[in-house]
Structures are given as C-alpha cells and as structure tokens.
Amino acid sequence: xxxxxxxxxxxxxxxxxxxxxxxxxxxxxxxxxxxxxxxxxxxxxxxxxxxxxxxxxxxxxxxxxxxxxxxxxxxxxxxxxxxxxxxxxxxxxxxxxxxxxxxxxxxxxxxxxxxxxxxxxxxxxxxxxxxxxx
Amino acid sequence: xxxxxxxxxxxxxxxxxxxxxxxxxxxxxxxxxxxxxxxxxxxxxxxxxxxxxxxxxxxxxxxxxxxxxxxxxxxxxxxxxxxxxxxxxxxxxxxxxxxxxxxxxxxxxxxxxxxxxxxxxxxxxxxxxxxxxxxxxxxxxxxxxxxxxxxxxxxxxxxxxxxxxxxxxxxxxxxxxxxxxxxxxxxxxxxxxxxxxxxxxxxxxxxxxxxxxxxxxx
Ligand SMILES: [Zn+2]
Numbered sequence: 001x002x003x004x005x006x007x008x009x010x011x012x013x014x015x016x017x018x019x020x021x022x023x024x025x026x027x028x029x030x031x032x033x034x035x036x037x038x039x040x041x042x043x044x045x046x047x048x049x050x051x052x053x054x055x056x057x058x059x060x061x062x063x064x065x066x067x068x069x070x071x072x073x074x075x076x077x078x079x080x081x082x083x084x085x086x087x088x089x090x091x092x093x094x095x096x097x098x099x100x101x102x103x104x105x106x107x108x109x110x111x112x113x114x115x116x117x118x119x120x121x122x123x124x125x126x127x128x129x130x131x132x133x134x
Numbered sequence: 135x136x137x138x139x140x141x142x143x144x145x146x147x148x149x150x151x152x153x154x155x156x157x158x159x160x161x162x163x164x165x166x167x168x169x170x171x172x173x174x175x176x177x178x179x180x181x182x183x184x185x186x187x188x189x190x191x192x193x194x195x196x197x198x199x200x201x202x203x204x205x206x207x208x209x210x211x212x213x214x215x216x217x218x219x220x221x222x223x224x225x226x227x228x229x230x231x232x233x234x235x236x237x238x239x240x241x242x243x244x245x246x247x248x249x250x251x252x253x254x255x256x257x258x259x260x261x262x263x264x265x266x267x268x269x270x271x272x273x274x275x276x277x278x279x280x281x282x283x284x285x286x287x288x289x290x291x292x293x294x295x296x297x298x299x300x301x302x303x304x305x306x307x308x309x310x311x312x313x314x315x316x317x318x319x320x321x322x323x324x325x326x327x328x329x330x331x332x333x334x335x336x337x338x339x340x341x342x343x344x345x346x347x348x349x350x351x352x
Contacts, residue, residue: 016285049345
C-alpha cells in the first residue's frame with residue numbers, strides 16, 4: 001500500500017538499514033548522510049548527503065530540518081517538498097535547474113577562494129537563487 | 135641527581151610509579167589491587183610479543199623503555215603467534231583490536247588466521263585461543279577495503295574506482311543516460327574529500343565515506 005506521509009520521525013543510526021521504513025528519516029552523523037523513502041509513498045529512496053556542498057541538516061526539539069528542498073524532477077513521482085521541523089511541506093514546481101543553481105551557489109560559497117570574476121558569478125547565482133526561494 | 139630513581143610502568147592502562155628498579159610479579163599485581171595476587175595472570179607486553187609473568191618473577195624496569203602489563207582473572211595462559219613472534223595471553227579469546235594495538239600493526243593491514251586457511255579476521259572480530267594447537271596470526275596488505283556508501287558498509291577491492299563504479303554501488307540499477315549522480319566523498323587517502331565526477335577515478339581506503347545523490351538529467 002502506498003501512503004503519503006506528512007511528517008518524518010528522525011532516527012539516528014551509525015549504519016543506515018538496507019530497507020527503509022516509510023515515515024522515518026534515518027540520519028548517520030558518522031557517514032554524513034540522511035536517507036528516507038519519498039514522502040509521497042512511491043517507495044523511491046531519497047539520499048541527502050550532509051556535506052557542505054549538498055544538504056544542511058538541523059535537529060530541533062520539534063524535529064529535523066533539511067535544506068534545500070527534496071525531489072521534484074529527480075523522481076518519477078515528481079514530488080517536491082521541504083522537510084522542516086519533522087514535517088513535510090509540499091512545495092510547488094521548481095525546476096531541477098533552479099535547485100541545482102542554488103546548490104552551485106552554495107558550492108561557490110563553501111569551497112572558499114576562487115579566481116577573479118567570482119564576485120560577478122556569485123551575484124548572478126544569488127539573484128537566481130533568491131528569485132526561486134522568495 | 136635525585137637520591138632515588140623513579141620508575142613507572144603501565145598496568146591495565148594505568149601508570150604506576152615506583153622507586154624500585156626491580157619489581158616482582160607479585161608487587162605489580164598488588165599495585166593494581168589484585169587480591170589475592172595468585173588469582174591473576176599477569177601478561178607483559180614487549181616489542182611485538184608478550185609473555186606471562188610469574189608471581190615471584192623479577193622484572194628489571196631499567197631494561198625496558200615503557201613497561202606495560204595486563205592482568206586477567208584466572209589461572210590459564212594461552213599461547214599463539216603474531217607474525218612469527220610468540221605471544222602469551224590470559225584469556226581464551228583476544229580481540230582483533232588488541233592484536234592491532236599490542237602488536238603495533240598498522241590499521242590498513244588485515245589480520246589473517248593461518249590455521250584456518252588464511253581466513254581474514256574482521257577488524258571488530260576476535261580469535262579464540264582455547265582450541266587445539268597454537269593459533270598463528272599474520273598481518274598482510276589488505277586485498278579489500280570496507281567503505282560506507284549512503285550509510286551502508288560495502289566491501290570492495292582495494293584499487294582505484296571510477297565514478298560509475300561508485301554510483302553502481304549505491305544504485306545497482308544506475309542509468310547513466312537518464313540520471314546524473316552527484317558523488318561526494320570524505321575520509322579518503324590522506325584525508326582526501328571532495329566530489330567525484332564522470333571520467334574520474336579514486337583510490338579507496340578502509341572507513342572512506344561516499345554519498346551518492348541521484349538527480350534527473352532531463
Ligand atoms: Zn515519490
């Protein structure tokens with residue numbers, strides 16, 4: 001039975017199980033990764049690497065938050081959502097290019113020193129990024 | 135010059151100081167509160183070897199740079215060899231981590247049990263010493279390494295691996311026409327970390343962490 005979930009329970013583990021349960025966000029600090037089954041219930045496994053250039057993970061009392069958003073064109077189901085404080089916030093269409101542009105901007109920021117022209121590139125990414133998240 | 139020379143040794147990881155250059159096996163046991171001393175086996179770790187120390191045996195602390203002892207409750211000692219050097223132990227099993235540590239074996243090497251047809255001893259495993267005959271343990275260059283990929287352990291050959299090989303470990307049905315795989319790695323050779331992209335290959339090591347995220351190409 002496929003069932004959409006609206007929240008994720010966070011479980012901290014060292015090794016991620018081979019089979020995931022729906023509605024659970026598995027987080028391995030040792031392996032710098034979180035995995036969960038797509039919240040739409042399609043069974044697709046979603047990997048969110050927790051490294052500077054990929055996803056940010058924050059754990060609060062209410063639950064886990066992951067940024068940037070999950071999915072969309074990445075999965076056959078077309079799901080697109082944000083995980084915030086353990087809840088699934090279903091989001092509208094955002095193209096993969098837009099999501100990747102955000103990540104590329106992140107990469108530039110976090111990778112540090114870059115050759116000349118960086119300012120202009122960053123400004124371009126930032127404009128693009130702000131346009132999509134606002 | 136101080137009047138009395140001060141000597142130290144380690145018993146079960148704790149540092150013990152003494153003014154005596156020569157101590158008995160009984161005195162070492164007593165310094166760890168092991169009472170009665172005769173209920174305990176005392177093992178001295180030396181240079182990639184170990185031996186059992188009797189109660190009345192004299193140990194000259196001047197003859198060794200950092201004397202180290204381990205105690206075991208019981209009255210049996212077990213013999214085995216590590217890289218052809220003789221060892222004595224006070225318990226019927228020894229953990230692989232103790233072998234690595236006390237025999238000064240580099241972590242990138244793997245341990246082999248000779249007597250069991252070159253079986254690899256897992257790094258978190260142990261060797262049973264109480265059986266028939268003397269166990270022979272060797273260390274050698276590992277043929278495989280254990281890495282983490284999307285949080286799961288995978289044993290792979292020790293060689294360079296390509297972007298596609300790593301992606302296939304995470305997604306055995308990977309489709310490189312349809313999808314793009316973003317591969318990041320941490321804890322690589324000499325602490326290497328970064329991205330692995332199409333056309334690249336990377337050397338792998340034990341405990342290396344790979345994470346693979348799939349995205350659509352369309
Ligand atoms: Zn889905």
